[in-house]
Amino acid sequence: MVPGDAILETRELTKDFGGFLAVKGVSLTVRRGAIHALIGPNGAGKTTVFNLLTRFVSPTSGTIHFEGRDITRERPAQVARQGLVRSFQISAVFPSLSALENVRVALQRARGGTFRFWRSERALAELDDRARALLAEVGLEQKAAVPAVELPYGQKRALELATTLALEPALLLLDEPTQGMGHEDVGRVAELIRRAAQRRTVLMVEHNLPVVAGLCDVITVLQRGAVLAEGSYAEVSRDPRVLEAYIGAPA
Template structure:
């Protein structure tokens, strides 16, 4: 194959009472790439994410993940197959320590559930891997801190650690920079870059500086349809894209 595609959609559409939120979207996401989905407010980006993870059923079109049709599968089985939207499985429990948040996520990956009455010994077997994941997201020194006491940016890093605990092959990130202070954007950007070295990342993001720094390919949505696709230089110089952003009032 000329390219190794991990996720492909064909004519993906979602209609609500005669209104198309997403219409005829055909995507090809290359394995081990970082692919951005951008567009003005109301362009259909979040609905598209909901369709890809089958948490919202599509009106038309097909979704293929690793060559298998997942269009009519349930969200839990899609997540178990390796494609995870971060908020679907990441659980940050404020009154638990940072370490225990990750150990509980690892317990679920091992076939357990979020059962807090399990013995300490059961969770202890996940401690070495949990510490590795915390180190990977630069949270190892906060292992014994209550998650509620973390800054917003560190909570986002913890969410990513709990996501990685399930060892997903592909991660969908919905506006990972939203709500972050300026001092947190750089560390989270570098963290996503490290995560993507062995995984595929599809992200919705409004911060164009982050998109330019991270993303190999960009798909632009407008009114639920694909307006343009290409690398950052191609997208940023596209007159139709510039007009869509100016007209839509979205910030770049």
């Protein structure tokens, strides 16, 4: 998908935690259809930016526009219902439920009602076809009946992606999607992200630079809460300021 118009824009986004400026005047544009990465050294402000975008944290100043609408003061649930949906660094699935049941719960939530655990199995089965299709999308079609607690770590993250996709996001925010994974799982999850992005926009925080290089159309580099550089991976990886921030090379 060729990136198009802006789906998300921030202007001079700032967060001050009692005198500590965690985010300093970040202006960010995410184009529809892009895979856009936020990278930077530890403490650069990446997760705080995500918390601001999803309204888990309120900005001190600045604005956030999603799909042309000002969401700067909206509640997290309102933002999610509009299609800006986030995954987290730590896998968040129901361990005692099967993979299918986890996705089915997310599909119930996407319909705008309560979870309705007391509904009959027959009623819940209405969602099974869509749940199975989402499991197939992330390569878990053979694991539908397996309790989440029994899945290996990489498959738990794939299941989390399926539950996130069940919410039908227009913009998918992925926070360290390959954290803690072995090489084989990293490659598998990177491919899942690529497939998910065929019909969606993705903004991701990721430390694994080969993953960023192989996936992302645009990379924004943060340092000490501010934008240091932005461009393609080839552009930012040659930027002397980026090299200095990562490896201490002289600018």
